[in-house]
Amino acid sequence: MKYRGFTLLEMVVTVLIFGIVGVLAVQLLSQSVRTTEKVIHRSTVLADWHRAMNIIEQDLLQVNDREIRDEHGDYQPSVVVDTSGQIEFTRNGWRNLLGHQRSEQQRVSYFLYENQLFRRYWEVLDRAQDSEPIDQLLLPNVNSLEIEVIDRTGHEHYFWPPQSYADADTTYSPLVGIRVTFDLPQLGTVSHLWLVPVTTGPVLAYESVGT
Numbered sequence: 105m106k107y108r109g110f111t112l113l114e115m116v117v118t119v120l121i122f123g124i125v126g127v128l129a130v131q132l133l134s135q136s137v138r139t140t141e142k143v144i145h146r147s148t149v150l151a152d153w154h155r156a157m158n159i160i161e162q163d164l165l166q167v168n169d170r171e172i173r174d175e176h177g178d179y180q181p182s183v184v185v186d187t188s189g190q191i192e193f194t195r196n197g198w199r200n201l202l203g204h205q206r207s208e209q210q211r212v213s214y215f216l217y218e219n220q221l222f223r224r225y226w227e228v229l230d231r232a233q234d235s236e237p238i239d240q241l242l243l244p245n246v247n248s249l250e251i252e253v254i255d256r257t258g259h260e261h262y263f264w265p266p267q268s269y270a271d272a273d274t275t276y277s278p279l280v281g282i283r284v285t286f287d288l289p290q291l292g293t294v295s296h297l298w299l300v301p302v303t304t305g306p307v308l309a310y311e312s313v314g315t
Contacts (some may be wrong), residue, residue, distance in 0.1 A: 113154075140161065151291045156242040157296065163212055164282055164298040167198040172211055173230040183253070183279060185264040190215040191251045191282070194229065213237075216249040221286075247287040254281035254297075 121185040169182045172194060183193040198210035206227060213224040221243040223314050228235055256278035264279070283293040 113176075116168040146290065149288075152243060153288075153294075154250065156221065159242060160214065161195075161286065161298060163195050163223075165298055166193045167197045167279075167282075167300040168209055170194040175231045175235055175290065178216065181265055183264055184252050185253055185262070187263050188215075189249045189251050212252075214242075214249075216246060219246055220244050221246045221249060225249055243286075243288075245289050247289060251282040252285070253279060256280050260307050 112232070133213055171182055172180050173181050180302055185189070185191045193212065195210050195212055196208070198206075198208050200206065200208055210228060211226045213232075215222055215224065220241055223240045223242050224237045225233055225240075226237050229245060251262070253261045255261065260283070279300060281297055281299050283295060283297040285293065287293050
């Protein structure tokens with residue numbers, strides 16, 4: 105019995121087929137790796153986003169009408185929003201598990217610096233000239249931050265308190281809601297509205313609302 109081996113053409117075809125299968129397998133593996141990396145990255149972005157939103161929510165839901173003195177000795181309202189989009193306010197509920205000699209109210213601020221969202225707080229309410237703030241990075245890669253304050257009539261304000269309320273001697277604070285809008289590269293434009301505790305104290309006349 106004669107045994108016939110593979111011809112050269114058959115060998116070339118076989119090698120070609122195995123080569124095509126190998127290339128397809130590598131492409132599928134690369135695509136799977138890229139997809140996995142994208143999913144992991146997006147999951148990380150969403151986790152960072154939810155963590156930041158939880159921190160902001162904990163602060164805004166405990167807004168207090170406690171005014172403060174800044175490092176220059178000037179009174180500042182309980183809530184201040186300037187034209188750059190920075191917000192600063194007093195909040196309740198600063199837990200003191202270690203029993204330090206400090207208030208359970210806290211002065212906090214949120215601002216954007218070099219496309220990064222920071223939370224700033226002070227160890228004291230009424231600041232001295234040497235009162236240093238503590239900054240916490242909440243979110244990287246933030247294109248823009250916009251703060252809107254909503255009053256009791258439904259009007260929106262991009263800075264707070266507006267001069268119309270500061271000029272009124274008998275006006276009571278109408279602050280009822282704060283909307284925060286972010287423009288994020290991965291998530292697009294995201295907006296969230298928080299209803300804040302209604303304050304009943306009068307709005308004092310301030311010449312400046314800057315922080």
